[in-house]
Amino acid sequence: MGYKMGELRNNSLYDRVNKLLVSYEWSDCTFSVCDKKFKAHKLILGISSPVFEAMFYGPLSTNSDIVITDIEPEIFQQLLNYIYTDKVEITSIEEAFELLYVSRKYLLDHLSEVCIKYVQSNVNIDNVITILNYPDYMQDKQLLSASLRLFCEHAAYLLKENKRIITSFCLQKILTSDNMNIPEKELIKFTFEWTTYYCEMNNIPVDFMNRRDVLIKNGLFQLLRFLSLSVNSLDEIVRSESSLLLPQEFEYIKKMLERSALCSNNIDTISTLVIPRKPLKLQWYLCHRSPVRSATPAIIDSTHNYVLCKLKTNKSIFINNLNIPSRMTPVLNFCNNTPKQYCENVSISLICASDNSVIAQYRYNNNVDYDSNIDIEFKQPCFIKKDNWYKICFHWPKDDNLFSFSYGIQCRDTAYTSNRIYLEFEDVFSSSDNYGSFLRGLKFCL
Numbered sequence: 001m002g003y004k005m006g007e008l009r010n011n012s013l014y015d016r017v018n019k020l021l022v023s024y025e026w027s028d029c030t031f032s033v034c035d036k037k038f039k040a041h042k043l044i045l046g047i048s049s050p051v052f053e054a055m056f057y058g059p060l061s062t063n064s065d066i067v068i069t070d071i072e073p074e075i076f077q078q079l080l081n082y083i084y085t086d087k088v089e090i091t092s093i094e095e096a097f098e099l100l101y102v103s104r105k106y107l108l109d110h111l112s113e114v115c116i117k118y119v120q121s122n123v124n125i126d127n128v129i130t131i132l133n134y135p136d137y138m139q140d141k142q143l144l145s146a147s148l149r150l151f152c153e154h155a156a157y158l159l160k161e162n163k164r165i166i167t168s169f170c171l172q173k174i175l176t177s178d179n180m181n182i183p184e185k186e187l188i189k190f191t192f193e194w195t196t197y198y199c200e201m202n203n204i205p206v207d208f209m210n211r212r213d214v215l216i217k218n219g220l221f222q223l224l225r226f227l228s229l230s231v232n233s234l235d236e237i238v239r240s241e242s243s244l245l246l247p248q249e250f251e252y253i254k255k256m257l258e259r260s261a262l263c264s265n266n267i268d269t270i271s272t273l274v275i276p277r278k279p280l281k282l283q284w285y286l287c288h289r290s291p292v293r294s295a296t297p298a299i300i301d302s303t304h305n306y307v308l309c310k311l312k313t314n315k316s317i318f319i320n321n322l323n324i325p326s327r328m329t330p331v332l333n334f335c336n337n338t339p340k341q342y343c344e345n346v347s348i349s350l351i352c353a354s355d356n357s358v359i360a361q362y363r364y365n366n367n368v369d370y371d372s373n374i375d376i377e378f379k380q381p382c383f384i385k386k387d388n389w390y391k392i393c394f395h396w397p398k399d400d401n402l403f404s405f406s407y408g409i410q411c412r413d414t415a416y417t418s419n420r421i422y423l424e425f426e427d428v429f430s431s432s433d434n435y436g437s438f439l440r441g442l443k444f445c446l
Helices: 005-009 013-023 042-048 050-057 073-085 093-105 109-122 128-133 141-153 155-161 168-175 184-201 208-217 231-239 247-262 267-271 331-336
Strands: 029-033 036-040 066-068 285-288 291-294 298-301 306-313 317-325 341-352 357-369 373-384 390-395 404-407 410-412 415-418 421-429 441-445
Touching (some): 042 073, 093 109, 093 128, 109 141, 128 168, 141 155, 141 168, 184 231, 285 415, 357 373
Antiparallel strands (some): 029 036, 285 441, 291 410, 341 357
């Protein structure tokens, strides 16, 4: 593939340099990357990178093919694209880190900034462990701090679901954190359990001493805050099958905890104890489905006693609050001056649509005002995995075959976009006569 030089001269400087990349005209150096050849131009590479300048114009310059063994061909092509066009298209966290390695190797500071900004703007629950798994020399301090905070905010869930993919690098960073949303007892039990998976992944025989060695050699054992536990929590850890404490260690820690309990007013004793990790406050966002048009009231009776809303998101989130309408005031209430409140009794189920597995169930039973909004807060945040449909089902018990009541509803937006997140909604009623949205909104956390 080639271009006539006359064609190149008629275009902009950007076009001329870009066409040199794909045409190989006047190329004077060759790179061999995993047996794939790349032709380039010494001058363009040399004015872009001090490493290439020394390679081609320094005292140790060579005209031989340059063999590169630590970079994949696709990433090296991305590097050349950036040098020739000043542009780069990053499509994943993994690609960003590979380009970050390349940019630091060839001292391309601007490309390093581009890679770091891409990771910072795309870090989320799904990839935060991938980011923390990279060793320290690949980390940026600001990026590491933000990623660690996100992990620690959702530590209880992430540790439970990702035991097999957390590296020793990652776990060490986690255990150095002073703020985390998980009890120390559970963190210690997880760390002990993790050693089994580490041994399996590294073909190490899984036995008590090998698992202890994993903790000690990786500097993890000393980061566990045993002295912030209660005696009961320590007993529970020792009784668990995964415990890696020696009998003498258990006795020593127990004596220290009992001593601190007896001398709780002694400042000198308290100062020797490890300070417990503090919980982190989560940042919750409100998703309000804007009304589009009015709809006929939803009639709930013994035949049609459920309402369904389907939900999908482009990023994994946690939800902890749903907003729905309360009942419409019965006509008789206006005539008889009866109470303005009633007892709302509804069951809420969160169901994964792909296999109909129940993620969470909650029973709401409270006195509320007629013609108002009801905020239903879950006892624990519920995890919604990206790109999967979930069903939120509101179900009223058939305690009385004659019951019937109405809810004022509206048709609402089927999509919500904000905070780099996109939510889709579908509304389903048990009665074909209803066309509206029972779920008015929710609160979520990234």
